[in-house]
Amino acid sequence: MKFSQDWFTHNIPAFTHCMSLLPNKQEFLEIGCFEGRATCWMLKHALDSDGRITCIDTFEGGEEHAKHGVDFTGLRRQFEDNIQEAKGENQYVKVIQDVSYNGLAELIAKGSEFDFIYIDGSHQARDVLTDACMAFGMLRKGGVMLFDDYLWDDMAGVLHRPKIAVDAFVNIFADQCKVSVVGYQQGVTKL
Secondary structure, three states: OOOOOOOOHHHHHHHHHHHHHOOOOOEEEEEOOOOOHHHHHHHHHOOOOOOEEEEEEOOOOOHHHHHOOOOOOOHHHHHHHHHHHHOOOOOEEEEEEOOHHHHHHHHHHOOOOEEEEEEOOOOOHHHHHHHHHHHHOOEEEEEEEEEOOOOOOOOOOHHHOHHHHHHHHHHHOOOOEEEEEOOOOEEEEEO
């Protein structure tokens, strides 16, 4: 597997904790996958040997990537190469190359359900809140939704901080979830 960035390794303890909370590890959803480092970890260390993971990504990056000169040339191909190397013989990876809103709408229309949802598609509060609200209805009872970059701050203003969206989501859905992961990432378990 080849990766140009490592934005994941420091999150392994949070992922490991989430996996210990799950009653089932058959269906995962990842919003924002970049080169697939988190996807590969889930395939190798978390998802059932015959499980499915659905990944939604534009493979074009966001504002913060452009600002830091991250090269997205051949990103989809790199993701696919990494996944092929990591996935088990009976595991299945579905890729939806689109903005998360469209990808989530497609999954909702199909009646999809997931045991684990990882939200890492954008750092803009409005995108994070939209992704969370759309995805939460597809999370099975007892399932975990994990938000990446909860404490991320690029000093570009409050609208570019996932924390404001995650806090709003947790407050709005307080009767339907409980916070189960606290730290740089934040996770909720569906009641």
